[in-house]
Amino acid sequence: xxxxxxxxxxxxxxxxxxxxxxxxxxxxxxxxxxxxxxxxxxxxxxxxxxxxxxxxxxxxxxxxxxxxxxxxxxxxxxxxxxxxxxxxxxxxxxxxxxxxxxxxxxxxxxxxxxxxxxxxxxxxxxxxxxxxxxxxxxxxxxxxxxxxxxxxxxxxxxxxxxxxxxxxxxxxxxxxxxxxxxxxxxxxxxxxxxxxxxxxxxxxxxxxxxxxxxxxxxxxxxxxxxxxxxxxxxxxxxxxxxxxxxxxxxxxxxxxxxxxxxxxxxxxxxxxxxxxxxxxxxxxxxxxxxxxxxxxxxxxxxxxxxxxxxxxxxxxxxxxxxxxxxxxxxxxxxxxxxxxxxxxxxxxxxxxxxxxxxxxxxxxxxxxxxxxxxxxxxxxxxxxxxxxxxxxxxxxxxxxxxxxxxxxxxxxxxxxxxxxxxxxxxxxxxxxxxxxxxxxxxxxxxxxxxxxxxxxxxxxxxxxxxxxxxxxxxxxxxxxxxxxxxxxxxxxxxxxxxxxxxxxxxxxxxxxxxxxxxxxxxxx
Amino acid sequence: xxxxxxxxxxxxxxxxxxxxxxxxxxxxxxxxxxxxxxxxxxxxxxxxxxxxxxxxxxxxxxxxxxxxxxxxxxxxxxxxxxxxxxxxxxxxxxxxxxxxxxxxxxxxxxxxxxxxxxxxxxxxxxxxxxxxxxxxxxxxxxxxxxxxxxxxxxxxxxxxxxxxxxxxxxxxxxxxxxxxxxxxxxxxxxxxxxxxxxxxxxxxxxxxxxxxxxxxxxxxxxxxxxxxxxxxxxxxxxxxxxxxxxxxx
Numbered sequence: 163x164x165x166x167x168x169x170x171x172x173x174x175x176x177x178x179x180x181x182x183x184x185x186x187x188x189x190x191x192x193x194x195x196x197x198x199x200x201x202x203x204x205x206x207x208x209x210x211x212x213x214x215x216x217x218x219x220x221x222x223x224x225x226x227x228x229x230x231x232x233x234x235x236x237x238x239x240x241x242x243x244x245x246x247x248x249x250x251x252x253x254x255x256x257x258x259x260x261x262x263x264x265x266x267x268x269x270x271x272x273x274x275x276x277x278x279x280x281x282x283x284x285x286x287x288x289x290x291x292x293x294x295x296x297x298x299x300x301x302x303x304x305x306x307x308x309x310x311x312x313x314x315x316x317x318x319x320x321x322x323x324x325x326x327x328x329x330x331x332x333x334x335x336x337x338x339x340x341x342x343x344x345x346x347x348x349x350x351x352x353x354x355x356x357x358x359x360x361x362x363x364x365x366x367x368x369x370x371x372x373x374x375x376x377x378x379x380x381x382x383x384x385x386x387x388x389x390x391x392x393x394x395x396x397x398x399x400x401x402x403x404x405x406x407x408x409x410x411x412x413x414x415x416x417x418x419x420x421x422x423x424x425x426x427x428x429x430x431x432x433x434x435x436x437x438x439x440x441x442x443x444x445x446x447x448x449x450x451x452x453x454x455x456x457x458x459x460x461x462x463x464x465x466x467x468x469x470x471x472x473x474x475x476x477x478x479x480x481x482x483x484x485x486x487x488x489x490x491x492x493x494x495x496x497x498x499x500x501x502x503x504x505x506x507x508x509x510x511x512x513x514x515x516x517x518x519x520x521x522x523x524x525x526x527x528x529x530x531x532x533x534x535x536x537x538x539x540x541x542x543x544x545x546x547x548x549x550x551x552x553x554x555x556x557x558x559x560x561x562x563x564x565x566x567x568x569x570x571x572x573x574x575x576x577x578x579x580x581x582x583x584x585x586x587x588x589x590x591x592x593x594x595x596x597x598x599x600x601x602x603x604x605x606x607x608x609x610x611x612x613x614x615x616x617x618x619x620x621x622x623x624x625x626x627x628x629x630x631x632x633x634x635x636x637x638x639x640x641x642x643x644x645x646x647x648x649x650x651x652x653x654x655x656x657x658x659x660x661x662x663x664x665x666x667x668x669x670x671x672x673x674x675x676x677x678x679x680x681x682x683x684x685x686x
Numbered sequence: 687x688x689x690x691x692x693x694x695x696x697x698x699x700x701x702x703x704x705x706x707x708x709x710x711x712x713x714x715x716x717x718x719x720x721x722x723x724x725x726x727x728x729x730x731x732x733x734x735x736x737x738x739x740x741x742x743x744x745x746x747x748x749x750x751x752x753x754x755x756x757x758x759x760x761x762x763x764x765x766x767x768x769x770x771x772x773x774x775x776x777x778x779x780x781x782x783x784x785x786x787x788x789x790x791x792x793x794x795x796x797x798x799x800x801x802x803x804x805x806x807x808x809x810x811x812x813x814x815x816x817x818x819x820x821x822x823x824x825x826x827x828x829x830x831x832x833x834x835x836x837x838x839x840x841x842x843x844x845x846x847x848x849x850x851x852x853x854x855x856x857x858x859x860x861x862x863x864x865x866x867x868x869x870x871x872x873x874x875x876x877x878x879x880x881x882x883x884x885x886x887x888x889x890x891x892x893x894x895x896x897x898x899x900x901x902x903x904x905x906x907x908x909x910x911x912x913x914x915x916x917x918x919x920x921x922x923x924x925x926x927x928x929x930x931x932x933x934x935x
């Protein structure tokens with residue numbers, strides 16, 4: 163490494179300006195700041211383009227993380243920046259966005275992103291251009307112990323303005339102490355900023371995230387329920403484009419969750435809304451739910467397939483390739499129907515009329531000025547109490563010999579209770595609510611494994627029958643699918659064995675008291 | 687994770703040069719690479735400007751009181767990390783001998799790194815010892831630098847015999863010519879003859895050039911400071927051949 167390339171420490175009282183201000187000025191200032199312990203070796207400044215990435219629901223930025231994709235020279239780099247400005251870098255191939263996590267190179271950065279991003283696609287949220295000076299911080303052996311990126315101002319594409327200059331720090335493995343020392347010096351001098359994270363504040367907002375009305379116990383029940391349904395309609399609409407474009411499977415999942423929640427609201431508390439509005443909503447929401455079910459079911463099979471394949475005992479992983487291909491073709495066909503439905507005049511009409519009806523109901527209830535007899539707090543307490551009692555009545559009748567159908571019904575009632583708790587959450591004491599939801603969730607997970615196991619066994623058998631009928635299955639594939647069905651059977655049996663214990667926990671006196679306290683607060 | 691070991695019973699044959707250059711090329715090619723300098727002399731560690739010290743020494747590693755993970759250092763090159771040498775590695779045989787499975791300890795230490803690295807190079811000290819037995823058990827490919835001399839070939843035969851006698855899975859043996867001086871007739875003859883007679887011997891030869899010795903001055907792989915030199919090109923051919931070859935015999 164040529165000594166002549168080093169950034170010299172500036173003379174006392176003034177900064178040495180390198181011939182590429184302002185990044186050069188920044189580099190010289192950095193060198194001066196850490197000169198007592200380290201030397202700094204800069205590479206020439208280079209232009210770069212940067213894309214800021216996050217999921218549609220901002221899973222990274224909500225945790226204070228920023229992910230960027232920077233193209234500099236002929237290379238591409240993914241950089242994950244922590245809230246404290248520490249960066250994790252990974253060289254990346256030339257990628258197009260949006261992209262799923264599978265497209266990213268293997269390594270620590272992808273491993274960190276995996277539990278956060280899950281199956282969501284990474285979307286480009288902002289793009290900027292600037293110049294960067296890479297600096298290596300060397301110890302007394304001329305070993306690189308820290309890497310720094312000094313960046314000049316970054317111009318955001320599309321009139322997004324300009325981000326100020328800043329310095330980012332990339333630690334080198336095994337040199338934690340040195341990184342901490344450099345960080346301390348730079349922070350003390352006010353130099354360390356997070357050049358990658360700066361754009362996060364400028365991301366487009368997540369639409370549909372804000373509630374239509376502020377939920378209070380003394381809000382007229384009609385206004386509260388209509389406002390909830392308007393929010394869910396917003397969620398549905400917000401996820402239509404991503405579902406149609408097939409960006410990731412979560413768009414459809416979130417759309418379905420909003421539809422399911424809407425259906426539960428209509429069923430459980432819809433009686434406070436105009437009857438005609440509720441009747442049409444019930445029909446159209448059922449249609450929308452049915453429209454989305456086949457594609458979502460196939461998504462679930464395809465998403466679960468890698469884990470199921472890894473558990474194969476006798477069959478080989480490649481034996482399931484034909485099954486995966488079959489599911490993929492089936493999904494493509496179902497998606498065409500889904501896309502047609504989402505773009506249909508029927509849905510457009512329903513959305514328009516439904517929103518107008520909900521808004522009118524909400525505004526009328528608010529204009530009524532509180533003369534409405536039923537308030538949201540009272541409604542919440544009444545319906546949660548009823549839903550819990552209904553669940554307990556059903557559950558108490560279930561014995562070891564009860565048919566699977568009884569457990570399925572209990573799960574449906576449990577889902578309704580869960581939705582009510584979520585809907586009315588702002589009215590409840592958060593600690594009591596958290597405890598109650600935790601108990602309910604444990605039971606619901608058990609019931610979910612039981613039902614999913616049964617449904618999926620039946621579906622795998624149907625897929626196998628159809629594949630044989632259409633000449634798409636060979637013996638090894640069918641045998642491997644048999645193993646998959648057996649896996650599901652085992653899961654179902656395990657869930658059935660756990661049910662009694664989970665249920666008894668759910669109905670023990672402490673939990674009953676929690677639900678009691680919850681509804682007292684809600685009524686408040 | 688594929689494990690390569692640069693090994694020869696003889697010393698001074700270019701093992702460290704091969705390990706450093708091949709590991710660098712692997713990382714340049716996008717593989718997440720680790721080089722473990724097992725030689726207490728610490729030449730590879732020196733070349734990467736890293737301090738030759740591992741907290742707790744070889745004994746702590748072998749006894750399991752410290753994991754390898756905490757001792758790994760990033761080098762100055764993207765994608766290439768180094769597990770440094772430590773002078774206590776000179777006693778590694780004794781430390782290994784005190785364990786339950788004295789010939790399988792390297793395997794155990796490397797196992798947790800399987801998700802983190804695509805390629806691991808083990809730069810081994812010259813000898814036939816418990817350390818080398820560990821290396822031969824852990825490695826998928828043993829890369830043997832051969833000086834074109836009769837005695838060197840005899841040592842290679844001893845190594846082949848030793849590997850053939852190993853219990854369980856055995857590594858693939860891959861030899862290449864090192865420190866070659868084509869002005870010497872003996873070198874030329876062996877270079878011509880042996881690859882035809884032995885499937886394990888590659889035709890790639892790394893010349894005995896000052897540019898290889900200068901690694902100690904530049905403290906960097908040859909490809910960094912002399913990318914067009916015949917030595918750098920020879921290492922590139924060597925890596926291309928190794929990377930495309932089978933994992934096991």
